[in-house]
Amino acid sequence: MSVRITSMWRHPIKAHGREEVNETQLIPGQCMPGDRVWAVAHENTKTDGGEWARCQNFTRGAGHPQLMAITAQTEGAYITLSHPKRQDLKFRPNQDQAAFLEWVRPLMEPERAQPVKIIHANGLGLTDSSWPSITLCNAASHRAIEEHVGQDLSIHRWRGNVWLDGLEPWEEFNWIDRELRLGDAILRIRQRTERCIATEANPATGQRDVETLNALDAWGHRDFSVKAEVVKGGLVRTEDTLELL
Secondary structure: OOOOOEEEEEEOOOOOOOOEEEEEOOOOOOOOHHHHEEEEEEEOOOOOOOOOHHHEEEEOOOOOOOHHHHHHEEEEEEEEEEEEEEEEEEEEEOHHHHHHHHHHHHOOOOOOOOOEEEEEEEOOOOOOOOOOOEEEHHHHHHHHHHHHOOOOHHHHHHOEEEEOOOOOOOHHHHOOOOOEEEEOEEEEEEEEOOOHHHHEEEOOOOOOOOOOOOOHHHHOOOOOEEEEEEOOOOOOOOOOOEEEO
16 A cells, blocks of 8 residues: 555644645745744743744643634635634734734633734744654554544644555654655655644544543653655645655
8 A cells, every 4th residue: 555645734823723735835944835834922922933932932732722623724814713612713914913812812721821912933934843844644643542542533633734644553753864755845754743732632622532642651652743854845735645765
């Protein structure tokens, strides 16, 4: 069985909505286009944007599980956010920040630092790595976790970019420092992705309902997916195959 891409996702505002894409033009040294272009600073944030910063500087699903239930749709300069407990919001992140803050505050945990503004990283991509990364997820590893916990789980708990099928569980961890071809692009796998409590929230409801970290402990780690850098750009589409180089 060949290894193929089953779906691709970007997250225009870090931790605030997922959006499916059928194709993307990867660029050397950059994240997936449109992924984590914006992030939401809170009261204790120590950056004003324009540079990469650690995830602790932003509101995210680890502290506010309701954020995990947001979906997004990009249309030019506008992003539409949807959540089961809120009416849809169509806004421009660079201009309509007051409208966004009013929309998102009811989803925040009151004892946590509250959102104050949306910031931009000048195209760097505000991923959890200090270098521009794309996250590759193995559907077989996900199914192994489902079997361990005894129930179906949404892939969106992991907030990955590219989902692959046709592998053995955890086979992706053998790719560190290797290159692979996806569509017309070449990526180098650099590291595994350590996970946090955000993955315990159900992306349909925003409620924590599965102890995913304890489940990962069964394999002696708390990692899911691998992070890659783009070394040769090119068009990548859903259903493209993977070739290890």
